[in-house]
Amino acid sequence: MAHRLILFGFLLCTRGTLSMKTLNHVTVRTGGNVTIPCLYDDQYKLNQKYWCEGHLWTLCQIKAHTNKTAKWQVTDYPAKNIFTVQLNNLSASDSGYHWCAVEIGTHANPDDKESLYLTVKTDPDVSVVSSSVTGLEGGNISVQCFYSFGYKTAHKRWCRFKDKICYKEGRTNTSQNSSVQISDDGRESFTVLMTGLTESDSGWYWCSVGDLEVPVQLFVQWDTEKYRTSDNAGxxxxxxxxxxxxxxxxxxxxxxxxxxxxxxxxxxxxxxxxxxxxxxxxxxxxxxxxxPDATSMTEGPLCYDTVVFKKGKDHDQDQISTRRPADQDYEVIYSAVKLH
Incomplete structure (x- = not known):
């Protein structure tokens, strides 16, 4: 009976861990920074995400929530079903178990979670030159991963986070016409060369040496110079x-x-x-x-319709004529006036 209770408690505490995905064992230099990716199921896009610290899930302490200001920052990217945890200025006391978690909060369906172990030391056994690299579409990128002498014979791999596909030493062609080549120089470092980059190659990867991991984020951008030349050519x-x-x-x-x-x-x-x-x-x-008014009638030339000439009183007889004699003085009578 006791064994059944222990098994039930174990299943209750670990339920949901198959959905959440993160790294297993990350190494960081003392005083350094690291960003941890946490991949969750599509159904939890709107749920609160958080970062918890503690060896046991039942005793872990929440250190950061999504979009809340704290020592460490949790940022959610629902479109990609991933959230990241930015850990800054780490010290040896930060070493131990940590948890990526999604808040669900019911007894029947407890919070979804996944744990990883973080090792912070002055001289980490695995490290990278840069935790973020950028390449152009169709171009190449190179990542150099360092390891300590004790891991010289350990397996070196380059793994993609979204599907956990890992590439071993040598050259591997991918389905996107790109290729991944891993070469170990035998002097405590190996180089990852990715050629023929495509936009789908963007995302999170990690350098893996034995059981130790260091996350690296890859950004693939458009080659604007290439497209400018292509555009000029039609x-x-x-x-x-x-x-x-x-x-x-x-x-x-x-x-x-x-x-x-x-x-x-x-x-x-x-x-x-x-x-x-x-x-x-x-x-x-x-x-x-x-x-027209009277004033306007006086303007312009006047034309007479009929003109009658009448003799003066000095003549014996009154005589009317339509013609004017040249040598006599006549009184003029106007019959009518027309204005043109």
Whole structure:
């Protein structure tokens, strides 16, 4: 009966560890820094992640939570189902068991977790020149891993974290047309050469010597110079300059549309005012033509319709004529006046 209780307790404490993945035994130099990757199941994207320290899970102490400021920093990347723990300024007292964990918090389904052992010492048995390397797509990267004399005959490997595929010494071709070559110089270091890099090669790896590991993060970036050359030759890949030109063209086009949107109503209003003014002016001119005043009638040449000449009192007989004699003084009577 006691054996059954012990087995039940063990299963209860270890339930969920198959989901979480991390490294096994990491070595770090005293006063140094290291970033630990922790891979979790897709169903835990929204759960709280944390870092716990202690030999036993039931007695471990939480040292950092996701997005909470503390001595160590936990950062979650839900799109990749991974969170990282940044450990800074490590000391020998930090050596021991640590846990990557996802908060679930029910008796039937306890928190998902996975442990690793951290060794902090002045002269670590395994180390790397840089824990972060960057390469160009289609290019190569080189990582140098160091080991102590006691691990000279141990197996050297380069492992990928997301699927835990490990490459041994020698040359290995991958399915992405890239290759991994591991060469041991026999002088306490070995070199990992990755050629023909692709974007899918980005991620976490580790140098492994025996049972010791050191994590390394690889970033694969686009070769912008290569795509610029290809674009000039008619390739479909755009360059940064073309992107900027297209963006500027779009901004100019938007500016013109905005100007038209503002100026359009103003131009329409101006046209209506001008049209109204012209109609009103034409109407006033018609009124003046139909009813001229006395002043306007006196302007311009006068034409007489009928002119009658009448003799003066000194003559014996009154005589009316439409012609004017040259030698006599006549009084002029106007019959009608027409204005042209």
């Amino acid at each position: 390739s479909a890949f755009p360059t940064c300059e073309n992107d900027q030109t297209a963006r500027h063209d779009t901004e100019d086009r938007n500016g013109i549309l905005l100007l038209l949107w503002i100026a359009g109503p103003l131009l329409l209003l101006l046209m209506v005012v001008l049209l109204t003014w012209r109609i009103k002016r034409k109407h006033n001119g018609a009124l003046v033509t139909q009813a």
